[in-house]
Amino acid sequence: MELKNNKTNLIHLEFGNSKADISLCNGGALTKLLLNGKEIINDFSKEEPYLKSYASAVLFPFVNRVFKGEYIYKKEKYTFDNSHGSEAIHGLLYNKKFTEIKRRTTADNVSVKLLYISKEKVIGFPYDYSVELIYTLYKDKITLDVYVKNEDDKSFPFTIGWHPYFYTENRKDSLLKFDSKSIIVHNEKMIPIAMKDLDGKQNFLIGNQNRDNCYELKNGKASLITSNYSIDVKSSNNNNFLQVYTSEIENYIAIEPVTGIANSFNNKIGLKELSSQETFNIKWTIQLQNG
Template identity: 25%
Template sequence: MNTTISNSTLTASIKHLGAELYSLKDNKKQEYIWEGNPDFWGKHSPVLFPIVGTLKNNTYKINGKEYQLPRHGFARDMEFELIEKAENKAIFSLKSSEETLKKYPFDFELQLIYTLNESSLELEYKVLNKGTEKLPFSIGAHPAIALPDHFEQYAMKFEKEEELKYYLLENDLISSKTKILETINDEIPLNYELFKNDALIFKTLNSKSLTILKDSKPYVKVDYNDFPSLGIWTKENAPFICIEPWLGYSDTDQNSGNLYEKEGILILEENKSFAAKFTITIH
């Protein structure tokens, strides 16, 4: 099942599986979301919930009991229900079930709210704690922006000038090793060598938006004001770049395993809700 929303400028299509955005086209039919060719990467824009990244040994503990979660959690592989639809807006819902409780012993509802406004697509995540205990979770986005021309024609530009310190991954976990992402005239020219050690992980940034440039002109802008962390990723020779606003990130090898103590975790009180949104703007 798929759902499409549109306005005078954009058309967005969303799969009910994972409530995943798989197409964003302008009124000239140009596609801005990666097609999902499995030879490179078979996803388009998955939601990362209830964890972002990888757990140490793919395992965590709650009240002394061990549970297992795959990288980036399970929501991206589950069927969502379409609960509201308008011409330019769609709301999808995933609720806890017997299946999720085996991996994640909490009662929750996760909503993904897609809204088109002029030349922007806004994606809001809403998490509702429907249980009787505190809900620990992380949530993140993983949109792959299609780059149809030569990769080196594109560059990235952060909103503010700052030291762009990123953390290196080792065995999918965050290491203590860091590097500085160098800029040239405030721009970061894209090349595959940047990603030879996997994603660039920024725990904190002063910038709250990032613009992808094509031949030095704005192409796509991602605003992530509600998200303190950011991942940037692609695969060798793949014609896309993932700009990933995150609340949370992978474990380090020092993690205790207690999910409530995980670095970057969010804790939601019972009967409370949490919301965060980001936007993709087409230029």
């Protein structure tokens, strides 16, 4: 059992044959995960720069894209200052530096608590807030508890999600399973334009197709079955969406639990509101099947 910092701003967690690395300077992103000795997540930045992939970033205050970076909230127009063309993308946390505030080891797990406090009043989202991340590593799973507190004197809109890339030795033959109410139809800029009903259970090989699809889930779970491991990705949220993205880099697939869809600040699908001094909590779990 081990939890330590090193000179590269990584926190290392170890519990039995399970290991995890967390980047303090990249928004508390999970850069490495072994569960019971099986490699689930590795340092994707070796294949693609982090600021292009956003691998394992926590997405807040919005997930995916905001059309033209613009939205209206309580009759006032806001515009994000972004460098991604016409759309703002993946929120504001991905490059923020978190601070370690607590660590704990028990007979069952090892955990670390991280904190980021924003008082920047950034363009497009001029609110004070804090984000607390608690990673807990067990022998066969890792959980990420996120607490977002509105530290401001006024409410703000938000959605939240997680962007992990999973490593597999054979992506095209990997199987993805989940129950879905609908699939989101996007335009060429990946902005939603419609929702198409689905008949429930989705069970498909990743294959050689390029995928960048969002689904409305019937529950909070998706399963990935690969040649070297099988996992469940679960969310504690009552209403869930799932973004599935296959990178141009072989053997990686992003399976992203999110509370809303792209452009939710405008289409309102999955959009939440956090009142002054209120706290929102969500937990995501990556569970190794059959231990």
